[in-house]
Amino acid sequence: MTGPDVDAVREALTGVIDPEIRRNIVELDMVDDISIHGGEVTVTVLLTIAGCPLKDTITKDTKAAVARVDGVTEVNVVLGTMTPEQRKEMKEKLQGSGTREIPFNRPDSLTKVYAIASGKGGVGKSSVTANLAVSLAAKGLRVGLVDADIYGFSIPGMLGLSGKPTRVDEMILPQIAHDVKVMSIGMFVPPSQAVVWRGPMLHRALQQFLTDVFWGDLDVLLLDLPPGTGDIAISVAQLLPGSELLVVTTPQAAAAQVAERAGSIATQTKQSLSGVIENMSWMEMPDGTRMDVFGTGGGASVAENLSRTLETQVPLLAQIPLDTLVREGSDAGAPVVLSSPKSPAAQAFDALAESLRRRTRGLSGRSLGLSPV
Structure with a gap:
């Protein structure tokens, strides 16, 4: 039996994805060396930083990918660390050189x-954001x-996250959940x-999240805003x-009246208002009836009044039932769309995600960078 081919091994390694950067290790120049002796293959992989928290995953995936190449009988993985120059080259490949800009x-x-806003706290804005994000990813x-x-x-x-993000010099890699x-x-x-910060520090923190974090190519970016129309908005x-x-x-x-103020900020910021989400709309009882714990009509009222204020149609996108499973999932770090996908709340989140999914990634109104010859 002939030994494996170096090019075949390298091609197989293009299927090994760095779990944080979400690019393959060949593209990222993490494959430093491939040596072959008979059917034994040794691959040297350079980690972005010493003590990379996901080195075991990279090692396992590398062994599995190379083991599938014809002629391979044994796989060894040697881990090293990139030099500062190599990290700089990788960062420039990912983010470009020069002054960083907001890629979006x-x-x-x-x-x-999508910036997800509310007029006041306690309306479940963060649980809506978390479940919407996970449903869109699913x-x-x-x-x-x-x-x-x-x-x-x-x-x-x-979302069940803990610990700190990985930093590659000034570039920050976002954590990944679901x-x-x-x-x-x-x-x-x-x-x-x-966190005791004034307005300028809040602005700088948000700016850093948008410029220093390597997001890669996203279909959707969600921002969970604080309540009201303050500095972050x-x-x-x-x-x-x-x-x-x-x-x-x-x-x-009362909540609907305050929510209108959060939406009407669009008249001053010139942002588009995609729609209104009514949370905790009702509680489904064991006998199939609905209990309107917080009354009715708030979401429709906000949508109607904002349509009049902005002189454009603002739809009521979803009504999310009040469900203890949403709270339990949030506390456990397992959003209800995953932990109880057949629950009424999960199905409402899923329908909302589907309505937004159909809107994503359009070229309408964008410059294509074309010029006449």
């Missing part, structure tokens, strides 16, 4: 950016999620520590002028 503002970007979309609620961050816990790329200030501070409009607002409310009249 580029004329050729096809990423749909439908095959590449999804990123920025926890922009700097003071009241909760997304890492809802196939969603996630970034939150909660990954950098202890859970019990308060204004910064999102400045940093991501093409972002669209999704307003979350409950059926309660």
Whole structure:
């Protein structure tokens, strides 16, 4: 039996994906050497940093990929670490050289950016965001999620994330949960520590999440905004002028009135308002009836009034039932769309994700960079 071919081994390694960067290790120049002796293959893989938390995954995937090549009888993986020069070259390949920009503002970007807002706290905005992100990812979309609620961050816990993101010099790799790329200030501070920052620091933190984090090619980016129309809401409009607002409310009249203020910010920021999401719409009882715990009509009222204010149609996109499974899933780090997919709330989230999925990645209104000859 002839030994394996080096080119065949290298081709097989293109199927080994770095779990954090989501590119193959050949493309990232992580394959430093391939040596073959008979049927024994030794692959030297350079990790981006010493002590990479996912080195075991890379080792396992490398062995599995090479073992499938004809003629291979044994696979050895030797791990090394990139030099500063090699890391710089990789960063430039991923992010480009020179001054970093927000990739979602580029004329050729096809990423749909949704800023999820609410007028007040306690309406379930973060649980809506987390479940929507996971549902979109489950439908095959590449999804990123920025926890922009700097003071009241909760997304890492809802998605079961812990620890700190990997840094490659100045480039930060988002953590991944349920196939969603996630970034939150909660990954950098202890859970019990308060974040005491003024407006300029909030703006800088959000800017860093958008420029220093390597998001890759996303179909959808969701931002979980803090309640109200304060510094972060204004910064999102400045940093991501093409972002669209999704307003979350409950059926309660008081919550709906405040939600209208959050939506009406679009008149000043010139953002689009994609629609209204009514959360905790009703509770389904064991006998099949519905209990309107927080009243009725709040979401429809917000959509109607914002349509009149903005002089454009603002739809009521979804009504999410009040369900204890949503709370249980959030506390366990397992969103209800995964933990109880047949529950009424999960099905409502899934329908919302499907309606937004059909809108993603369009070229309408974008410059194609063409010029006459």
